[in-house]
Amino acid sequence: MADPRSIAHEEHQATHHAHGMRYVVVWIVLLVLTVVTYAASRVHLPGGWHVAVALLIAIAKGALVALFFMHLWDQRGANRLIFVTSLAFVALLIGLTILDNATRFPLANPPGSAGALPWGGADRDPPKLP
Amino acid sequence: MSPSHASDVPVYNPRNYLNSPATGLKSWLLTQDHKRIGVMFLVAASVFFAVGGLFAMLIRIELLTPGPTIMDAMTYNRLFTLHGVVMIFLFMIPAIPSGFGNFLVPLMLGAKDVAFPKLNLLSFYLYMLGAVVALYGMVHGGADTGWTFYTPYSTTTVTKVVPILLGAFILGFSSILTGLNFIVTTHTMRAPGIGWNRVPLFVWSIYATSIIQILATPVLGMTLLLVAVENAFGWGIFDPARGGDPVLFQHFFWFYSHPAVYIMVLPAMAVISEVVCAFSRKNIFGYKAVAYSSLGIAFVGFFTWGHHLFVSGQSAFDAGVFGILSMFVGIFTAIKVFNWTATLYQGSIAFKTPFAYFVGFLFFLVFGGMTGVAVATVSLDVHWHDTYFVVAHFHFIMVGATVMAFLAALHYWFPKITGRMYPEGWGLVGAVMVILGFNFTFIPQFLLGNEGMPRRYFSYPERFWALNVASTAGASVLAMGLVIVLVYLLVALKWGPIAGPNPWHSRGYEWDTASPPLPENFEETPVYTRGPHEYDEESYANPPPVAPEPKHAS
Numbered sequence: 001m002a003d004p005r006s007i008a009h010e011e012h013q014a015t016h017h018a019h020g021m022r023y024v025v026v027w028i029v030l031l032v033l034t035v036v037t038y039a040a041s042r043v044h045l046p047g048g049w050h051v052a053v054a055l056l057i058a059i060a061k062g063a064l065v066a067l068f069f070m071h072l073w074d075q076r077g078a079n080r081l082i083f084v085t086s087l088a089f090v091a092l093l094i095g096l097t098i099l100d101n102a103t104r105f106p107l108a109n110p111p112g113s114a115g116a117l118p119w120g121g122a123d124r125d126p127p128k129l130p
Numbered sequence: 131m132s133p134s135h136a137s138d139v140p141v142y143n144p145r146n147y148l149n150s151p152a153t154g155l156k157s158w159l160l161t162q163d164h165k166r167i168g169v170m171f172l173v174a175a176s177v178f179f180a181v182g183g184l185f186a187m188l189i190r191i192e193l194l195t196p197g198p199t200i201m202d203a204m205t206y207n208r209l210f211t212l213h214g215v216v217m218i219f220l221f222m223i224p225a226i227p228s229g230f231g232n233f234l235v236p237l238m239l240g241a242k243d244v245a246f247p248k249l250n251l252l253s254f255y256l257y258m259l260g261a262v263v264a265l266y267g268m269v270h271g272g273a274d275t276g277w278t279f280y281t282p283y284s285t286t287t288v289t290k291v292v293p294i295l296l297g298a299f300i301l302g303f304s305s306i307l308t309g310l311n312f313i314v315t316t317h318t319m320r321a322p323g324i325g326w327n328r329v330p331l332f333v334w335s336i337y338a339t340s341i342i343q344i345l346a347t348p349v350l351g352m353t354l355l356l357v358a359v360e361n362a363f364g365w366g367i368f369d370p371a372r373g374g375d376p377v378l379f380q381h382f383f384w385f386y387s388h389p390a391v392y393i394m395v396l397p398a399m400a401v402i403s404e405v406v407c408a409f410s411r412k413n414i415f416g417y418k419a420v421a422y423s424s425l426g427i428a429f430v431g432f433f434t435w436g437h438h439l440f441v442s443g444q445s446a447f448d449a450g451v452f453g454i455l456s457m458f459v460g461i462f463t464a465i466k467v468f469n470w471t472a473t474l475y476q477g478s479i480a481f482k483t484p485f486a487y488f489v490g491f492l493f494f495l496v497f498g499g500m501t502g503v504a505v506a507t508v509s510l511d512v513h514w515h516d517t518y519f520v521v522a523h524f525h526f527i528m529v530g531a532t533v534m535a536f537l538a539a540l541h542y543w544f545p546k547i548t549g550r551m552y553p554e555g556w557g558l559v560g561a562v563m564v565i566l567g568f569n570f571t572f573i574p575q576f577l578l579g580n581e582g583m584p585r586r587y588f589s590y591p592e593r594f595w596a597l598n599v600a601s602t603a604g605a606s607v608l609a610m611g612l613v614i615v616l617v618y619l620l621v622a623l624k625w626g627p628i629a630g631p632n633p634w635h636s637r638g639y640e641w642d643t644a645s646p647p648l649p650e651n652f653e654e655t656p657v658y659t660r661g662p663h664e665y666d667e668e669s670y671a672n673p674p675p676v677a678p679e680p681k682h683a684s
Contacts, residue, residue: 085345093385096381096448096451096452097378100436108377
């Protein structure tokens with residue numbers, strides 16, 4: 001059983017040790033990633049890749065905030081496990097939902113989306129009529 | 131502390147959480163005592179249960195005849211929406227975890243309170259705020275979307291869905307805060323001697339529920355916000371005319387709402403695990419299997435949401451995957467069912483009211499669960515989808531199981547919460563009426579659904595008439611049973627015989643303190659040298675009179 005006081009104490013210690021430099025570096029990285037997001041939106045990418053790249057950058061930024069600004073980097077055991085678990089469940093939600101779109105009857109996808117017919121979207125051929 | 135024996139004269143604990151530190155309204159509204167907050171949740175949830183039940187009766191009266199009976203189609207659509215919203219968000223989700231969970235989890239862990247008492251009170255006020263906002267929406271316009279708020283209908287209907295969505299959004303926060311509190315309490319506040327293998331099974335299930343509440347509820351909030359954003363800014367998220375995908379809403383919605391079914395059923399299983407031990411005077415058969423299967427249900431419950439989308443345009447491949455994954459829930463549920471029934475074997479069974487509800491629970495869980503495996507089969511579900519078969523299925527598994535457990539808990543812990551006993555004879559009468567009434571309400575609906583009667587219509591062809599009359603008759607018996615329960619419990623609050631600290635001779639840790647419990651739960655921090663379900667000692671396996679009638683103190 002963990003004593004709540006000891007957790008608070010450890011957190012206090014951790015905050016104390018973290019030097020201010022770390023926050024500045026993370027902040028600069030976050031700014032750079034924001035610029036990268038903007039730049040990536042100007043680059044020509046096929047199909048739904050714009051969304052994928054933007055999401056990847058957003059996840060990286062979110063992870064930086066959680067790890068350093070929210071002190072997860074300095075935590076141990078259960079708290080890290082909980083964070084990883086939450087990521088796993090987000091992946092589950094997105095994964096099985098995208099699996100649906102990817103394997104769906106193409107006409108059931110909204111026009112213009114990945115997996116839809118006929119304009120834009122993934123490089124998917126319309127079903128051959130007999 | 132040694133639990134009392136039947137020979138002891140039952141004592142009403144004079145200094146208890148009900149009268150100290152104060153009795154005024156303010157002392158209740160500003161309390162941080164988990165027991166008072168639990169009681170407030172219980173009272174509020176019971177009121178909403180009655181309101182939702184009233185809506186249900188109006189629906190059943192409307193369906194008494196094939197044509198219009200007492201209302202028009204639009205009123206009917208609003209009524210079944212209100213029935214669903216009130217019963218799910220205001221009664222079933224909070225009733226056992228926030229009500230009994232709040233009252234019992236600290237008592238069962240030998241703790242003085244939950245980890246964050248102020249957060250606990252905030253959770254109650256968020257619940258009330260969410261309820262008021264949702265009820266405001268219901269009174270001013272109502273909604274006709276059903277409790278699932280499917281797009282694109284929910285974004286185009288003329289009825290007022292936004293306040294009800296906002297209410298559900300706020301209620302979600304209440305649910306998250308309660309779950310957070312229980313997880314931290316279970317991890318950090320266990321009394322000396324309560325290792326993980328001595329955590330009462332009630333707490334294990336509530337713990338599993340809390341994990342779902344924290345992981346799934348934010349997705350509901352997110353989804354409802356996306357609907358609001360789509361309305362406000364015209365972004366195409368769910369609206370196909372703007373490039374959105376209405377099926378995406380269903381994915382998001384059920385990612386919360388299917389695990390939410392386990393937010394309702396896992397606490398019911400929590401109650402049943404306690405009741406079955408106490409009334410068969412046996413150790414639980416397979417403690418670890420029962421405890422870990424709760425976590426198993428919580429985990430697998432997240433992999434099944436797509437079975438609600440079998441006929442919504444979801445891909446056939448995804449439907450197959452979800453169908454198979456859904457059946458895994460049956461495995462963990464079966465582990466529990468077999469362990470509970472094995473616990474009964476050679477037990478010294480006391481057929482009291484909570485045990486009667488356990489029997490009802492077992493029937494509804496198994497019957498509802500088996501039909502659940504059936505509707506998880508894609509090819510069968512295409513036939514049954516959106517018929518009364520599904521209505522009957524989820525009322526059996528979700529409502530039947532939860533209501534049975536709620537009533538079992540109400541009777542089992544009534545002496546602990548109030549210090550008084552309910553009348554056992556009336557208790558059994560009520561239980562029989564509720565269980566039979568529930569069966570007579572929903573078994574006809576299984577048959578109706580199988581014959582093809584669709585959900586959510588206020589009229590139907592004449593060939594469905596007889597079974598609808600049977601269903602309404604069953605609902606009337608159920609309602610009368612519940613009224614009887616309400617009346618004798620209210621009478622027992624004031625005039626019931628004094629119960630004493632442990633009228634059931636239960637080994638549960640919560641019975642080691644006085645009834646009603648002290649404001650600080652225990653005089654000194656208890657130290658436990660035994661498990662919470664150990665009936666090995668001769669005096670506990672066969673207490674003097676097997677199931678003593680409590681005596682008046684005077």
